[in-house]
């Protein structure tokens with residue numbers, strides 16, 4: 001009984017941390033003059049939408065909201081916000097800001113995303129925004145990707161290519177990569193909003209440039225975030241990878257994917273805001 005209470009308390013703490021992070025991020029980054037807003041996927045983004053809807057229609061009716069998948073679409077519509085599509089964003093234009101969650105965030109604000117199988121559209125929306133803001137609870141903070149999130153890097157693949165991609169991942173050092181199974185009630189693999197499959201590929205914790213400067217990458221032979229991401233995206237059959245990475249937090253035409261800021265709701269009821277190292 002005591003154990004289940006503790007589990008329930010922990011779950012409540014996690015939910016309130018997500019909400020705190022989301023509300024603070026919206027307060028800091030959603031300016032009333034903005035007109036194009038990206039909305040990510042997952043359980044933390046639910047609170048982003050709640051915070052935005054709470055601003056009232058006098059503010060939000062002038063805004064259009066760009067989803068990252070079917071869950072995100074439903075959230076936007078259920079909150080009475082104006083749904084748009086990234087496919088309708090005119091060439092040369094950007095979203096003012098995009099909010100999204102993450103499965104893990106490292107010291108340099110590289111992210112693992114795709115725990116909910118929405119990574120492909122999420123990356124398109126994040127890279128289309130002038131500012132990408134990450135919202136998360138305290139469990140997502142981690143010095144290196146692959147430290148706390150042990151399920152592996154989500155990789156969206158063309159189903160016919162999945163066996164070949166698995167072979168290549170094993171050659172690259174992934175530990176027991178596997179095709180993500182469907183949820184209860186769905187036989188076979190999970191199918192994304194884009195008709196693809198997800199492979200989860202666990203790797204040893206991913207190094208940062210500061211680790212290479214100290215020579216540890218040479219000693220261990222481990223991957224850096226950048227090197228692994230660059231190698232994964234080149235595997236034939238890989239549509240997109242759940243590593244959001246890059247050299248800085250500026251969202252420029254080249255499609256940077258790292259957040260300008262990451263908001264973490266902490267267990268003590270405060271919010272920690274991290275920005276990428278310069």
Ligand SMILES: O=C[C@H](O)[C@H](O)[C@H](O)COP(=O)(O)O
Nearest residue numbers: 042043044101114116117118
């Ligand atoms: O595919 C799912 C997305 O990348 C989510 O943003 C990520 O899994 C974090 O989700 P949550 O906020 O539920 O932890």
